[in-house]
Amino acid sequence: MTTFAWVAVVVVAVVALAAVAYFVGQRQKRSSHLRERFGPEYERVVSERDNRREAEEELRAREERLKELDIRPLPPETRDSYAARWTEVQERxxxxxxxxxxxxxxxxxxxxAERGYPTEDFEQRLSxxxxxxxxxxxxxRxxxxxxxxxxxxxxxxxELRQAMVHYRALFEELLQETTRGR
Known part of the structure; x- marks a missing residue:
């Protein structure tokens, strides 16, 4: 083989390795983003699917679906009204x-619903x-x-007391969340 042929083989090999490294890095970056964004939900979805790629596709689809929804913060007076209603529920x-x-x-x-989340199906609400x-x-859950x-x-x-505590965790987060940077 000529020197030129060897150089061409080495260049092609280096380019191929660089491309593989790039794509692996991008995949790891996407996985890291999803793991950070979804927290424990990431691991739950991965454990329920046949493979990590399939799970990550589902999580990306969830992100895309949410972008299509008109999720909005609650006005202060509405937040206050809901907070007062929560206090009444707790007292009951x-x-x-x-x-x-x-x-x-x-x-x-x-x-x-007031924030803009569809509420018809429980599984879709979770998603x-x-x-x-x-x-x-x-x-x-x-x-x-x-x-x-x-x-x-x-x-x-x-158990009912625990349910109230669990509902309150999501309730408070929904009440306080704004749409900034999310």
Whole structure:
């Protein structure tokens, strides 16, 4: 082989290695972004899918879907009104814990709807919330699961109290969130 041929082979190999390194770096960068944005939800989705690429495609699709929605902050007077209603729900817990948990679920759903989140389907709510509220998503899942058991009269008062705590975590985050830089 001539010197020119060897140089060409080396150049092609270097370019190929650089391209591979670039694409691997980009993939790691995207994975890192998704891991940071979705927190524990990232690992949950990865564990539910056949492979990491499929899971990451789903998470990117969630981000794209959320961009299409008109998610907006609540005006201060609306936030204050919801906060007052939450206080009333919490006060009712003492006398009617099951009813209060149902009200808490409805209140969270109302705040979501007012903010612009679609609220018809629970799984879609989880998916939409995961983009901006991944850190409190497990709270919402747990509260919803307890609420379902409460409707069947299968939840203890302590579990109902826990549901209220879980609902409050998402409720407060939804109330305070603005649209800045998110």
């Amino acid at each position: 817990f003492v006398d009617a814990p099951m009813f209060a948990v149902t009200e808490a679920d409805q209140l969270v759903t109302s705040v979501m 939409d919330l995961s983009v901006r509220h991944a850190s409190t998503l497990d709270h919402y 747990t509260a919803h699961e307890i609420s379902g058991r409460a409707a069947r009269k299968e939840a203890s008062t302590e």
